[in-house]
Amino acid sequence: MNRRRLILIAAILLLVLAALFTRGFGLFGGRDGGTLTLNGNVDIRSVDLGFRVPGRIADMPVDEGARVAAGAKLAQLDTRPLSDAVAVAEADIAAADADLARRVNGNRPQDIAQAGATVAERQATLAKAREDYERRQALVKTGAISQALFDATRAQYLAAQAQLRAAEQALSLQKAGARIEDIDAARAQRAAAVARRDKARTDLADATITAPAAGTILTRAREPGAIVQPGEAVFTLTIDRPMRVRAYIAEPDLGRISPGMKVAVTADGNPRTYRGTIGFISPVAEFTPKTVETSDLRSDLVYRIRVIVADPDDALRQGQPVTVAIADARPARD
The missing domain is CATH 2.40.50.100 (RNA polymerase II/Efflux pump adaptor protein, barrel-sandwich hybrid domain)
Incomplete structure (x- = not known):
């Protein structure tokens, strides 16, 4: 009888232990509240760096x-070729500045005075040609001079008139200075030179x-x-700062978490527990990746979450598998 009682007591103890380790044979725990455990990896964030210019x-x-x-x-x-390009561009700007200033400031007083002197000379020449023309016009009628000499005199008179008109127009151009279109073109040339200089400086910085x-x-x-x-x-x-952990949560547990919740992050062989915060929950469901393990294999749909680790150190490496524990997870609904 005592032996039967011992066997019964041992069987009851085994059932109690089994119930504890299996959370009531699957009827209790797991998703009814308390800590929610997820598995993930430290995000790998890298960037390839290169030059934007050859050299x-x-x-x-x-x-x-x-x-x-x-x-x-x-x-x-080696910046020598790029520095030379900057120097050439700056010289082009200086030349463009000088050309623009010349057009904006107009002609020099000396140039205008020279054009005025030419007008005065042409006026004197015209006066002499007019005098010869008028005098010989009367002589040709009396036969004192030949018709050929008179025709030459008239041609000189007409030429003197044309030369005076040309000199007056040249003086007018000297006084008027450059056209608006020429000034605009000079400004555009300077802007182009500045743009080339800026590009050369950008290339040098690159x-x-x-x-x-x-x-x-x-x-x-x-x-x-x-x-x-x-x-x-x-x-x-x-790039390992800020350090991010990528984990996945099964669809039935999605309502138990929200952005801003505090989490604990641990890694195999590392005794330290890191503090973190849920920063992002994907709005789109995904199928369970082959590299991700979840505690609930009954659902193929998972949601990606991002955890920001607040206190990382060199012991936590990119790509390393980690465990994410969410102590404040809400209880799951039946």
């Missing part, structure tokens, strides 16, 4: 594995690669002395 690499002060701050200099091209954000140099693809083309990858930079 020869002159300097690369960082190597693979180096941590760099935002704005740190990573590589430098001869330096700087880190767009703090991170770690993952790959150094080229070496000093290499000739590179625009867009060719020289470095690959991993």
Whole structure:
């Protein structure tokens, strides 16, 4: 009898232990409230860096594995050709400035005076030609001079009139200065020269690669002395701040979380627990990725969430599998 009682007691203990480890044989726990556990990975965020202009690499002060701050200099091209282009563009601007000033300021007083002197000379020539013409006009009628001599005199008189008109027009142009259209064209030429100068300066600035954000140099693809083309990858930079964790939550548990909830992030072999916050929940459902494990395999639909880790360190690596525990998850509805 005692043996039967012992067997019965042992069986009851086994059932109790089994119920504890299986959460009531699946009837309790899991999704009825309390901590919600998700699995995910630290996001891999990287960017390929290169020059926007061609050239020869002159300097690369960082190597693979180096941590760099935002704005740190990573590589430098030989800037001599680019500096020469800037100097040429600045000389073109100076020439355009001089041409525009000449047109805007008008002609020099000396030029106007010279044109006025030409008009006076043409007036004197015309007066002499008119006098000869009038005098010989009377003589030709009496036969004192030949008709040929009179015709030559008349031609000289007409030529003197035309020369005076030309000199007067030249004086008028000197006084009027450049046309509005010419001034506008000179301004446009200067604007084009400034644009070429600005482009040359931009090219010179693009001869330096700087880190767009703090991170770690993952790959150094080229070496000093290499000739590179625009867009060719020289470095690959991993960006680990802010550190993000990508996890997936099953559709039945979606109502238990919301953006702003605090989470705890742990990684295998790392005794530290990291603090984080749910920053994003995808509005679009996805099918369960093969690399993601969920505690509820009855649903194929999951939603991607992003967790921002508040206190990361170097022990937490990009791509590393992590566990996300949400202690404040709301109870699930039956």
